[in-house]
Amino acid sequence: xxxxxxxxxxxxxxxxxxxxxxxxxxxxxxxxxxxxxxxxxxxxxxxxxxxxxxxxxxxxxxxxxxxxxxxxxxxxxxxxxxxxxxxxxxxxxxxxxxxxxxxxxxxxxxxxxxxxxxxxxxxxxxxxxxxxxxxxxxxxxxxxxxxxxxxxxxxxxxxxxxxxxxxxxxxx
Amino acid sequence: xxxxxxxxxxxxxxxxxxxxxxxxxxxxxxxxxxxxxxxxxxxxxxxxxxxxxxxxxxxxxxxxxxxxxxxxxxxxxxxxxxxxxxxxxxxxxxxxxxxxxxxxxxxxxxxxxxxxxxxxxxxxxxxxxxxxxxxxxxxxxxxxxxxxxxxxxxxxxxxxxxxxxxxxxxxxxxxxxxxxxxxxxxxxxxxxxxxxxxxxxxxxxxxxxxxxxxxxxxxxxxxxxxxxxxxxxxxxxxxxxxxxxxxx
Numbered sequence: 001x002x003x004x005x006x007x008x009x010x011x012x013x014x015x016x017x018x019x020x021x022x023x024x025x026x027x028x029x030x031x032x033x034x035x036x037x038x039x040x041x042x043x044x045x046x047x048x049x050x051x052x053x054x055x056x057x058x059x060x061x062x063x064x065x066x067x068x069x070x071x072x073x074x075x076x077x078x079x080x081x082x083x084x085x086x087x088x089x090x091x092x093x094x095x096x097x098x099x100x101x102x103x104x105x106x107x108x109x110x111x112x113x114x115x116x117x118x119x120x121x122x123x124x125x126x127x128x129x130x131x132x133x134x135x136x137x138x139x140x141x142x143x144x145x146x147x148x149x150x151x152x153x154x155x156x157x158x159x160x161x162x163x164x165x166x167x168x169x170x171x172x
Numbered sequence: 173x174x175x176x177x178x179x180x181x182x183x184x185x186x187x188x189x190x191x192x193x194x195x196x197x198x199x200x201x202x203x204x205x206x207x208x209x210x211x212x213x214x215x216x217x218x219x220x221x222x223x224x225x226x227x228x229x230x231x232x233x234x235x236x237x238x239x240x241x242x243x244x245x246x247x248x249x250x251x252x253x254x255x256x257x258x259x260x261x262x263x264x265x266x267x268x269x270x271x272x273x274x275x276x277x278x279x280x281x282x283x284x285x286x287x288x289x290x291x292x293x294x295x296x297x298x299x300x301x302x303x304x305x306x307x308x309x310x311x312x313x314x315x316x317x318x319x320x321x322x323x324x325x326x327x328x329x330x331x332x333x334x335x336x337x338x339x340x341x342x343x344x345x346x347x348x349x350x351x352x353x354x355x356x357x358x359x360x361x362x363x364x365x366x367x368x369x370x371x372x373x374x375x376x377x378x379x380x381x382x383x384x385x386x387x388x389x390x391x392x393x394x395x396x397x398x399x400x401x402x403x404x405x406x407x408x409x410x411x412x413x414x415x416x417x418x419x420x
Contacts, residue, residue: 012240019237024230034298041238048240112226129188130220131227136190151181151193158184158218165218 008051014060015044021132022064028127029072031116043068065128065142114164115157122157125150175206183213188220283345284390284399287352287366288383290343291401294362299338299354309339316340319349320367322396328419329353334408335363355402355412363402363409365416370397377413380406389413 005013015022022043027036046067047054054063115123128139129150136154140147178186178199185194203210304312306326313324319342329337335355343350345368353365375392382388387409388401398420400413 015240016237020231020235023233023235024227027230027233028227037235040235044238044240107222108225108229110226111222112229115223115226126223127227130223133224136185136188136193147193148181151185154188155180155184158216159180161223162216162218 005056006051007054007056008048010056011047011051011054011060015047015064018061018064019044021061022068024131025065025068025124025127026072028116028123028131029069029120031120039068039072043071046071062134062138062142065132066144069124069143111161111165114161118157118160122153122160125153126157129154175209176202178209180216183216187213187216283350283366283368284383284388284401286345287350287364287399288386288388288401290352291362291364291386292384294354294364294402296356296360296362299356299362300360302338302354304339309337312340316342316351316353320351320369320396322367324353324420328416329355331419332412332415334358335412357403357405357408359403359405361403361405363400363412365420366399366401368397369395371395372397377410377417380409380413391417393417 019040023036023040026039026043027033030036030039043064047064050067054060115126118126125139125143128134128142129136134142136147136150140150143150176198178194182194183199186196186199189196199209199213203213309326313326313329317323324340326337332355335357338354338356341352341354343352343366348368351367353367355363355365357363370392372392374394377391378389380387380389383401385404386402387404387406388399389409390397390399391413392398398417400409400416403409
């Protein structure tokens with residue numbers, strides 16, 4: 001077995017490069033920076049705990065997104081709401097100003113604000129499909145919902161986004 | 173000629189190039205002959221790159237990767253166990269891990285240690301925005317009272333001028349209720365009075381100790397064990413412990 005990484009090491013060594021995306025997904029799910037920290041950390045620990053179920057050669061990111069999603073839906077959301085970890089306006093999260101084009105940055109930020117204002121199910125699906133670039137099928141597998149539900153969430157989300165930007169000629 | 177009607181979902185799939193879920197060639201052909209369809213599709217267009225760009229801003233926020241244990245230790249249950257901040261994160265969210273839960277932890281890490289880890293995650297901001305109405309506070313306390321089998325009097329929780337009572341939370345330790353009553357001191361330091369049922373005989377207030385960098389004192393009374401923890405003002409903690417051990 002020399003030279004072969006265990007599932008545990010594969011998961012552990014793979015987490016750091018995935019973590020920023022995992023944290024972003026956590027933030028999109030929770031809308032709260034502190035809860036996102038906790039959720040992303042908890043997802044890492046859950047992944048390590050279940051590392052023997054990870055199939056080497058498959059996509060670690062998708063596996064961890066599913067773990068994160070399950071943690072949030074099944075165990076944490078109720079508790080976060082109950083303990084007052086409610087929504088935090090996205091304006092309160094310090095977004096970095098890294099884009100060279102300030103106008104583009106402003107637009108992106110505006111779109112981000114609108115995306116974060118969507119209902120949780122819609123914004124998480126929007127993140128996975130448009131932010132992460134997963135196909136409809138991949139998103140449905142990851143979220144463990146039918147493809148039709150992914151489609152209806154995206155249709156509803158886009159309808160709202162289009163309405164928000166209907167007068168803006170630079171989005172279309 | 174009969175014009176085929178497509179749902180919004182199918183048209184979005186068309187715009188997203190999802191050929192498995194939209195007849196792309198068919199719609200392409202129909203657009204040229206159906207101005208209404210073309211208008212519908214135009215009205216649905218949205219620059220999804222702007223969504224990707226907007227969301228990419230969240231990737232640059234510095235959120236450090238948690239410490240990941242290299243060599244896990246198998247607990248007596250089926251899961252691994254971890255220490256430090258990671259375990260605190262799980263407790264803060266009220267979840268277990270592995271096939272078991274916190275019951276798989278080594279016995280020396282008792283409820284007070286977990287409470288300390290949890291409390292260490294608190295900051296002024298955690299509580300400063302908590303401003304429940306008297307009615308909500310009363311309802312919270314009622315639920316906590318029912319869980320623990322002990323009645324709490326909000327007037328006694330609000331009696332101190334050194335701290336402001338903020339809220340009651342029902343937590344769970346090894347399947348048993350753990351009530352956390354949260355306070356914010358006038359200096360802005362979060363404190364918590366945590367209570368569990370116990371078989372221990374009554375015992376007076378302990379000398380203040382330091383747990384996770386915070387002052388802490390505990391006592392047992394009438395079948396309940398109390399831990400008051402938080403802040404760095406030892407005199408304040410002693411004063412409150414003395415007051416609450418008599419009044420609550």
